[in-house]
Amino acid sequence: MPIVAVIGDGQLARMMQTAAIELGQSLRLLASSKDASAAQVCSDVLLGDYTNLEHVRLAALGADAVTFDHEHVPNEHLDALIAEGINVQPRPEALIFAQDKLEMRKKLQSLGAPVPxxxxxxxxxxxxxxxxxxxxxxxxxxxxxxxxxxxxxxxxxxxxxxxxxxxxxxxxxxxxxxxKVALRGELSAMVARTPSGVTQAWPVVESVQRDGVCAEAVAPAPALPVALRQQAEELSVSLANGLGVTGVLAVELFLCQGAQGALELSVNELAMRPHNTGHWTQDGCCTSQFEQHLRAVLDLPLGDTHTTAEYTVMANVLGAPEDPVMPMQQRVIEVMRRYPKAKIHLYGKEHRPGRKIGHVNYCGEDLAHTRAAANAAAYFLVHATWPDHTSEH
Amino acid sequence: MPIVAVIGDGQLARMMQTAAIELGQSLRLLASSKDASAAQVCSDVLLGDYTNLEHVRLAALGADAVTFDHEHVPNEHLDALIAEGINVQPRPEALIFAQDKLEMRKKLQSLGAPVPxxxxxxxxxxxxxxxxxxxxxxxxxxxxxxxxxxxxxxxxxxxxxxxxxxxxxxxxxxxxxxxKVALRGELSAMVARTPSGVTQAWPVVESVQRDGVCAEAVAPAPALPVALRQQAEELSVSLANGLGVTGVLAVELFLCQGAQGALELSVNELAMRPHNTGHWTQDGCCTSQFEQHLRAVLDLPLGDTHTTAEYTVMANVLGAPEDPVMPMQQRVIEVMRRYPKAKIHLYGKEHRPGRKIGHVNYCGEDLAHTRAAANAAAYFLVHATWPDHTSEH
Incomplete structure (x- = not known):
């Protein structure tokens, strides 16, 4: 079975490993430490520095594809690997648009995508x-x-x-x-694309930010006019093609009020890897973004992306200002007891205020209940108390 | 986060690892070789022999719970560990009924369960x-x-x-x-039970054997009269309680024609671990048997077991008499191309005739199509040809 080398050791690599295991593969990691989130759960871990060409080269040796859980590998290293015949996905020519916001804006403008x-x-x-x-x-x-x-x-x-x-x-x-845009909401349009040019989009989700951080994603985006939904999906596909992305592309979109008062889309950011707003696919979609990313970078046929629930809400588990006295394991127990349907995903990370240490996915038919449950579960995992407004259940 | 030590290195341990990763844990394995199915995908692997008390003791050291992916650890070793304060789940007093068919029959009879x-x-x-x-x-x-x-x-x-x-x-x-019973079909009734005595059953599935080997599981069991379904579910729960099982219990049932001509249940076998007939839960159920087994042996609250699809069919990928010339990776590609909804699970095992090297889960609304797709996909993965009867799609 093929070997995918992942440069990076965070939760995205960790969750790629769960997908890899089921596909009969096992990731190779270039990790900064044995205790890093992904390094805890892989057997084939090379400790090293992703800014060191020799380390990246060692990790890539004999791999069928090299991919990333972040955008920070120097592109000149990637160019060097490609010159040596290594299959790097996505390519630095695409990655540059996820690395440099000015290059991204210029390219998007040239492709006719809506940008401020x-x-x-x-x-x-x-x-x-x-x-x-x-x-x-x-x-x-x-x-x-x-x-x-x-x-x-x-x-x-x-x-x-x-x-x-x-x-x-x-x-x-x-x-x-x-x-600055007249922000009315945020969306995320995600798609996977193979080196052969095949694309497969996921339903567009609403992404809810708190204090500048993604707190929640709701799939599919509720109450989104169908024309905007289609536009967002088509935009993600045309950008994946136009930028030559391989693997997963997340197009973070602003939903804003245009000059004529109508709602309009505007591209905010791009990420060329699995993305926080795609975590819901682990439990609410036929093919998760982590499986799809592996399929895409290996140029395999892409999986179906239909939803398996009416709504899936992902709530991030974000480190509270202070780590509660109650041990994490006891918090997990309380959440499991109250929400037997909650899917808890933890990253093996220590507490730090504001740090993403996990997420909770919750599938349901009633949007309000599903959102409340996902958010209450995620909240309890870091506060050891239930949020005041959740009288439901 | 808690450490679960698993004695065994097969696909059941491998799939427990994917569940453990998402729960923020990582398994510790006692494995026979670094190349074993589960050892490929874990970082904390102890190489040793499960019949050697010292090796089992080393694997158990500091673990929050010790569990198994097979029933072959000598019970005297488990008794020794328990005497030393190790949390072994399930307990040897229960395991004996999955190890010795005569003891099982006697116990089932004493509990009033239907046995021939x-x-x-x-x-x-x-x-x-x-x-x-x-x-x-x-x-x-x-x-x-x-x-x-x-x-x-x-x-x-x-x-x-x-x-x-x-x-x-x-x-x-x-x-x-x-x-011998007048066999009309086979069912599997699965349940998880915690050391605290909480139980949670899954929907009863139909299990289809070919040449004495489980070839297919259909969830929920189609066309099963509701009274038999309830009886099977209640039986699994009462046996889990009666035998003192902890973790997952699979009750393999014969559906047979009784003396009066009516359909009756009869217990065939018991397994006290995740079971082949429960693999469908990975893709068709809110809580998979692998996650539930970990929750149960750690005495955590159990997860919801509602199905997420009308039907989920699991088809085993069983080594063909001869390994085809087409490389496995090419077979995977063909299956992914034809069945974008197929969930392929491979165990990292080499080909051997009849060997279980993976399974395919397929969710759908139309039973005939879903069965055909799951079986065709699994068949292709070992034969590199499509079965004759699948003209669908």
Whole structure:
């Protein structure tokens, strides 16, 4: 059976391993430590540094495909591997659009995808010009490395923008800016694509952010007009093709109020790997994103993506400000007792405030109950108390 | 998170590992080789011999629970571990009824469970007396170690019975005999039970044997009269309680025609671990038997067992008489192409004629199509040709 080498050791690699096991495979990992989330559950683990070409090369040796659980491997390393005949998926030519937000915006614009006005920010003058262009509705972004609200700023005044830009440029952070949108919600449109060019989309989900972090995903996105649903799905497929993505592509979308008052889509971010907003597929879909990613990077036929429940809600288990006294295992017991249908997924990670240490999937027919159950279960796992508003059950 | 030590390295342990990973755990294995099915996919593997007390003790060290993927660990070893304070689940007092068919029959009879007439066979005289008692309708069984039709004989004549009994007793094989039943079908009633005594049953499935080996399981059992379904489910629960089983119990049932012509249940075999007829739960049920087994042996609250599809059919991938020239990976591709909904589970095992090297789960609404698809997919994976009768799709 084929060997997939995964560069990265987080929960995405961990959950790829559960899919790999059932397909008769077993992942090879390049991990930073034996205690890392994915390294705990794989037998074929190489300890090393993904910024070190020699380490990445060793992990790739003899693998049928090399893929990633993050976007941070230097592209020159990937180019070197490809020159040596290694099957790297996705390719650096595609990955660049998930690594650099300015390159992504430029490419999306050239493909005709809906994006807000944007500009490269290399100086205070660039920042001031853009402030004027969008009447102060500025969202400033680090071009690289941002995630979960990190690397994104919303300056309220021109002075604030100038101070930020000066500090960041001096610190060597490449910047871009784009116009703030009149946000009405967030969606995620996910698709898998093989090197042969076959694509298979999942139903579009609604993604709920709290404090800049994905807290919840609801599949399929409730109350989404069918035209927007179709547009989002088609967009994910056309972007996968247009960018030459292989494996899973997540297109994070803003649902915003356009100039005419109608709801419109706008691309927020891209990720070229399994994505937090696709975790629901483990329990609510015929083919999970983790299985599909492996199938896609190996150029196998893709699996069916029909849902297996009316609604599936994924709620992230996010480290509370303080780790409760009640041991995690006791919290798991309380959640299992109250919610026998809850699917608890834990990543083998230590508590840290705000850290994603797991998620809960919950399938059901009644949307309100399903959302309440998923969120209450996830909440209890880190707070050891039930949220006040869950009187249901 | 808790550590479950599994004595055994086959596909059952392998599939427990996928459940363990998602629960934030990772199994510890006592395995016979690094290449064994489960050892391929775990990081915490101790190589050793399950008949060696010292090896079993080392695997159990510090584990929150010790469990099994087979019934062959000597019970005196388990008694020794328990005396040392190790949490062994299930307990040897229960396991004995899955290890020794005569003890099982006696216990079932004492619990009032339906079993055919049976007798201990220690001599040719015992065999002749039983032949007369059941008018030659004799099924001879090795008391221990039988599986998949091994250790079961159906002598056609009294002479054949005598020859068999003489040979087997001389070889040191403890024997029992029971009356052949007028078989109309086979069912499997599965349940999980915790050390605290909580039970949760799955829907009863129909199990289809070919050449003495489970070939297929259909969940829920189609066209089963509701009274028999309820009886089978209640029987599994009462046996789990009556025998003091912890973890998963599979009650293999004969559906037979009774003296009055009505359909009746009769217990065939017991297994105290995840079971082949429960593999469908991975893709067709809220809680899989592998997750439930871990929850049960750790005395956690049990998960919901409602089905997530109208029908789920599991078809075993059984080694063909000859391994086809087409590489396995190409066969996987062909099956994925033809059946995007097929859930392929492979065990990392080499080909051997008749060997269980995987299974295919298929969920659907139309029973005939679902059965045909599951069986065609499983057939192709070992024959590299489609069965003649599948003109569908």
């Amino acid at each position: 006005p944007f500009a490269r920010i290399d100086s205070l003058e660039d920042a001031q010009a853009f402030w004027d262009q969008v009447h102060g509705e500025v969202c400033l972004k680090a071009r690289r490395g941002g995630y979960d609200g990190h690397g994104v700023w919303f300056p309220d005044t021109q002075e604030e923008l100038s101070t930020l830009v000066q500090e960041l440029l001096e610190a060597g952070t490449p910047l871009m800016a784009e116009e | 007439p049976f007798a201990r066979i220690d001599s040719l005289e015992d065999a002749q007396a039983f032949w007369d008692q059941v008018h030659g309708e004799v099924c001879l069984k090795a008391r221990r170690g039988g599986y998949d039709g091994h250790g079961v004989w159906f002598p056609d004549t009294q002479e054949e019975l005598s020859t068999l009994v003489q040979e087997l007793l001389e070889a040191g094989t403890p024997l029992m005999a029971e009356e």
